[in-house]
Amino acid sequence: MKQTLIGPFTQILPMTGILVKGAVKDEQLRIIENGGILVENNTIIAIDKYKDLLQQIDIRNTSLEEVIGDYVCLPGFIDSHTHICFGGSRANDYAMRNAGKTYLEISKSGGGIWDTVTQTRKASQEELEEGIAKRANHHFKNGVTTIEVKSGYGLSVSEELKMLRAIKNGNAQSKADLIPTCLAAHMHPKDYKGTASEYLEEISTNLFPILKAENLTNRIDAFIEEGAFSPQLIAPYFKKATEMGFTITVHADQFSTGGSKVAVDFNAISADHLEASTAKEIEILANSNCIATALPGASIGLGCAFTPARKLLDAGAAVAIASDHNPGSAPMGDLLTQAAILGTFQKLSNAEVLSGITFRAAAALNLKDRGQLQQGFLADFSAFPTTNYKEILYQQGQLKPEMVWKNGKHF
Numbered sequence: 001m002k003q004t005l006i007g008p009f010t011q012i013l014p015m016t017g018i019l020v021k022g023a024v025k026d027e028q029l030r031i032i033e034n035g036g037i038l039v040e041n042n043t044i045i046a047i048d049k050y051k052d053l054l055q056q057i058d059i060r061n062t063s064l065e066e067v068i069g070d071y072v073c074l075p076g077f078i079d080s081h082t083h084i085c086f087g088g089s090r091a092n093d094y095a096m097r098n099a100g101k102t103y104l105e106i107s108k109s110g111g112g113i114w115d116t117v118t119q120t121r122k123a124s125q126e127e128l129e130e131g132i133a134k135r136a137n138h139h140f141k142n143g144v145t146t147i148e149v150k151s152g153y154g155l156s157v158s159e160e161l162k163m164l165r166a167i168k169n170g171n172a173q174s175k176a177d178l179i180p181t182c183l184a185a186h187m188h189p190k191d192y193k194g195t196a197s198e199y200l201e202e203i204s205t206n207l208f209p210i211l212k213a214e215n216l217t218n219r220i221d222a223f224i225e226e227g228a229f230s231p232q233l234i235a236p237y238f239k240k241a242t243e244m245g246f247t248i249t250v251h252a253d254q255f256s257t258g259g260s261k262v263a264v265d266f267n268a269i270s271a272d273h274l275e276a277s278t279a280k281e282i283e284i285l286a287n288s289n290c291i292a293t294a295l296p297g298a299s300i301g302l303g304c305a306f307t308p309a310r311k312l313l314d315a316g317a318a319v320a321i322a323s324d325h326n327p328g329s330a331p332m333g334d335l336l337t338q339a340a341i342l343g344t345f346q347k348l349s350n351a352e353v354l355s356g357i358t359f360r361a362a363a364a365l366n367l368k369d370r371g372q373l374q375q376g377f378l379a380d381f382s383a384f385p386t387t388n389y390k391e392i393l394y395q396q397g398q399l400k401p402e403m404v405w406k407n408g409k410h411f
């Protein structure tokens with residue numbers, strides 16, 4: 001099989017040799033100066049100094065993809081939490097918030113998530129697919145090669161199915177890999193004639209088996225919050241999901257605490273948001289294998305506190321960083337910009353921020369084949385036009401990659 005040697009890159013940061021949990025110093029980052037990556041099909045065969053790889057390869061069986069100029073190469077970014085399947089806009093909510101109304105007040109008065117549910121239900125599956133592909137391909141240009149996408153604006157069996165089928169088809173139209181998640185437990189639908197627990201019962205009885213049958217997702221998420229679902233209501237729902245073999249992830253501790261404990265009790269892969277987490281929740285998360293995911297885009301979009309990422313890391317937790325791109329709380333969607341800003345407010349090292357959007361984000365999605373550049377991993381990486389990796393976060397998202405490779409293919 002034909003191989004391709006890609007390089008030389010001024011610096012390659014393979015993001016290997018760092019633990020999934022805990023604080024990291026920049027001195028721990030491995031840097032390969034004048035490095036190259038040998039690729040076969042979609043996989044990395046070897047990564048090393050370019051001149052050493054040049055000597056090892058069988059030149060008859062290898063093509064050279066020469067990189068001319070100074071570039072820093074990083075693993076493709078992984079955005080482990082988004083809601084990029086939606087209809088409409090929530091510009092009115094944003095203006096109302098900035099005029100003084102709170103997210104929960106707007107939601108109670110008919111705006112908020114329910115507004116997007118109404119607009120998403122009006123959209124056809126094809127329109128949703130187009131929106132997903134457009135947003136995903138935009139993020140791809142910025143170096144994001146894997147994107148988690150949630151449902152959660154359908155809130156009935158048929159409308160959630162429409163969203164998850166749109167995400168599946170949207171994946172085929174996107175350069176990035178899309179990882180679907182069912183968030184039917186986003187809020188108690190206003191038009192549902194029954195209690196919140198009856199709604200959850202209906203979803204787990206009638207939707208979960210179809211998710212399995214159509215292979216739409218193996219991930220179940222819930223928004224645990226006042227005004228959404230309480231820990232008590234969610235427990236039987238998560239129990240059933242776990243028994244059926246789904247993995248769990250949680251919108252936890254966004255405005256009030258409680259969600260992160262449920263996440264740890266149910267062995268969730270990740271607990272996301274955590275803006276309201278206190279010392280108690282930080283300790284619970286740090287003593288678990290649950291990935292604590294900061295969503296700075298939601299803090300910026302809502303104008304509220306950032307996730308206590310510094311305290312989480314110092315306590316020993318695994319911190320991923322995701323964009324939460326959604327029409328309500330996080331309309332910007334720019335993962336690198338948001339991660340860089342979180343870094344300044346939370347005093348995170350370059351190594352911690354870059355870990356949070358690469359291999360720690362892969363762990364938040366239980367993906368073991370990406371997030372680092374090493375033999376056997378997917379050839380997903382990007383090249384930033386600079387000689388020094390520190391420029392990337394320093395320029396706070398304004399320095400964009402000029403080249404992105406997905407599955408070894410150059411875009």
Ligand code: NIG
Pocket residue numbers: 083112113116223251254298324326327328329330
């Ligand atoms: O992660 N917090 C709940 N869900 C989304 C917001 C969804 C919306 O406002 O439309 C979030 O921030």
Ligand code: FE
Pocket residue numbers: 081082083251324326
């Ligand atoms: Fe979210």
